Amino acid sequence: MRITIHQTGSDADLREQRCCVCRQRFYLGPASCLLFSGCDSGRGKEVLWGEVCPACIEGGQDHIQGALGRRARRSRMIAEQETEAAEEGIADCPTLDEVLAAESYYERPMFRTGQEYEDALSRGEVD
Ligand SMILES: [Zn+2]
DSSP, X not given: OEEEXXXXXXXXGOSEEEOTTTOOEEEOOSEEEEEEESOSSXXXXXXXXXXXXXXXXXXXXXXXXXHHHHHHHHHHHHHHHHHHHHHHOOSOOOOHHHHHHHHHHHOSOSOSSHHHHHHHHHTXXXX
């Protein structure tokens, strides 16, 4: 794995990007730091993971290695949960007609704001 500095391709790239290490958004300037793994020669293929943010660059190799390790563990956990869900199968699923009937019955959401909904949830008024 390596991170290399490149001149950003065009003005259109000078915008908010998501760091491929920490997943935080950052504003990309004229210099891009790109994370690659693998290599072009031999049996492996080089993989471009994306832009690395200045905070991760400042954190250095240990910070980046730690963040990638945590993401890999989280990814394994998600893959495990998705595998279990897929193997469980679907016991019940509405038809599109049932969904459309429910939409015409409800007409609008229960609350105007997310906060009103959260407050009602915390008071146990909805489940
Ligand atoms: Zn980052």
